[in-house]
Amino acid sequence: MSLRAVHYLNQFFAGVGGEEAAGSPPARREGAVGPGRRLQAMLGDAVRIVATVHCGDDRAASDPGAARAILQLAGDADLIIAGPAFGSGRYGIACARVAAAAVAAGGRAIVSMHEDNPGAVEAGAAPVVLSLETARGMEESLRRLAHAVSAIAAGDALSSVDHVLVRAVRGNRLADRCAAERAVDLLLARLHGDRAATEIAISGFGRVTPAPPVADPGSAVVALVTEGALVPQGNPDRLESARARRWLRYSLAGRSGLAAGEFESVHGGFSTVLANADPHRILPLDVAREMEAEGRIGRLHDEYLVTAGNGTHVATAAGFGVEWAAELRRANVQAAILTAT
Amino acid sequence: MLCNLVPIALSVGAPRVVPTRGIQFPSGDPSLSAAEERSWRRRLLETALRAVSTAVSGPTVFDPAEVGGAAAVGGAG
Numbered sequence: 001m002s003l004r005a006v007h008y009l010n011q012f013f014a015g016v017g018g019e020e021a022a023g024s025p026p027a028r029r030e031g032a033v034g035p036g037r038r039l040q041a042m043l044g045d046a047v048r049i050v051a052t053v054h055c056g057d058d059r060a061a062s063d064p065g066a067a068r069a070i071l072q073l074a075g076d077a078d079l080i081i082a083g084p085a086f087g088s089g090r091y092g093i094a095c096a097r098v099a100a101a102a103v104a105a106g107g108r109a110i111v112s113m114h115e116d117n118p119g120a121v122e123a124g125a126a127p128v129v130l131s132l133e134t135a136r137g138m139e140e141s142l143r144r145l146a147h148a149v150s151a152i153a154a155g156d157a158l159s160s161v162d163h164v165l166v167r168a169v170r171g172n173r174l175a176d177r178c179a180a181e182r183a184v185d186l187l188l189a190r191l192h193g194d195r196a197a198t199e200i201a202i203s204g205f206g207r208v209t210p211a212p213p214v215a216d217p218g219s220a221v222v223a224l225v226t227e228g229a230l231v232p233q234g235n236p237d238r239l240e241s242a243r244a245r246r247w248l249r250y251s252l253a254g255r256s257g258l259a260a261g262e263f264e265s266v267h268g269g270f271s272t273v274l275a276n277a278d279p280h281r282i283l284p285l286d287v288a289r290e291m292e293a294e295g296r297i298g299r300l301h302d303e304y305l306v307t308a309g310n311g312t313h314v315a316t317a318a319g320f321g322v323e324w325a326a327e328l329r330r331a332n333v334q335a336a337i338l339t340a341t
Numbered sequence: 342m343l344c345n346l347v348p349i350a351l352s353v354g355a356p357r358v359v360p361t362r363g364i365q366f367p368s369g370d371p372s373l374s375a376a377e378e379r380s381w382r383r384r385l386l387e388t389a390l391r392a393v394s395t396a397v398s399g400p401t402v403f404d405p406a407e408v409g410g411a412a413a414v415g416g417a418g
Contacts, residue, residue, distance in 0.1 A: 209356075210357070210396075210399070211356070211393075212396065213395055214393045214394050215394070217393065222390075226367075228367065270364050270365045271365060272365070273365075274363075274369070274371050275365060275366065277371070280382065281365070281367070281369030281371070283368065284343075284382050284385065286379065286382070287368075287379065287382045287386050288386060296390065314353075335390075335393040337342075337393075338342045339343045339367040339368050340343065340350070340367055
């Protein structure tokens with residue numbers, strides 16, 4: 001008896017379309033589609049891909065209800081397979097959320113993406129099989145995924161040998177030597193040319209692909225966004241001042257400026273006295289409105305997006321970036337001006 | 342991206358960076374008079390618009406000092 005799997009793909013790999021279809025809603029097709037066909041061939045009889053569910057990347061990454069809608073379309077599958085998403089941020093986040101939601105609901109799921117994908121930390125209890133960085137590595141990525149899926153079907157445990165991401169767990173333990181001795185050892189190692197020695201490995205930042213230039217700002221929709229934690233006075237939505245896990249949005253509609261006492265920064269990483277005396281020092285709404293009136297800016301987006309960039313995990317921040325980009329694209333914003341403290 | 346910590350912005354790969362004058366005020370400068378500060382903010386946004394209109398292949402700094410005539414448009418004093 002074979003395992004009944006449902007495969008999740010984005011709009012591109014499902015053959016729906018490219019960026020013009022990034023807002024397409026969740027939909028289901030029977031059987032394997034696109035890379036799912038190759039995956040099915042590798043899986044043989046033990047696992048059968050009974051259906052494919054797909055959704056546009058912007059929709060899946062920015063609509064909070066998308067993962068639930070995708071799971072409903074998946075129905076009563078024994079296993080959800082998502083990806084490979086490679087290094088693609090929106091796709092990776094969508095795959096991770098679908099898998100995490102499936103496992104949280106008592107089901108089984110597995111995700112495939114590159115280890116630097118911001119979605120890798122959002123997969124919850126679902127295993128992440130590491131794919132290569134781009135779709136050029138499709139064959140090898142599918143091979144790894146098929147191996148891991150077959151192991152799940154056979155009831156075997158997965159490990160790093162199966163290219164499954166092993167999440168680093170931080171915990172307390174008693175060191176045999178004091179911090180000063182360990183620090184001096186690291187310093188000596190560095191002086192001897194070992195530049196990699198560390199007790200806390202910092203992950204790389206990956207790459208940011210620059211957006212193409214805006215042809216004419218005078219006819220573009222421009223958004224103001226900030227990590228300066230500028231919120232309405234009193235912080236009604238309780239934005240965290242450090243290690244933020246979320247971001248917020250506030251309306252700028254009908255507003256020509258930000259008066260002291262109406263907005264404040266709750267950023268915990270610097271003194272906010274100067275920002276609170278004039279919130280335009282964090283969000284330049286006054287001048288942006290002036291330039292909008294002069295036609296230098298086509299139109300200002302009628303809300304600003306905000307978080308607190310203070311001790312934020314890189315993966316969390318990268319995830320915010322992906323969500324903001326999807327959100328702004330959905331609102332037809334062509335350029336964003338980010339003020340960063 | 343308007344920020345003061347330009348080396349960090351470049352190290353994390355921010356494609357278009359406009360240097361500003363202090364961590365606590367990315368779009369201001371409290372050492373100036375109110376009118377001068379607004380003019381400086383105008384200059385920063387002029388530079389930001391120049392940045393988003395320019396093709397870049399990797400992290401690039403756009404110097405607000407290079408915006409021609411922006412200070413006059415902003416109406417300093």
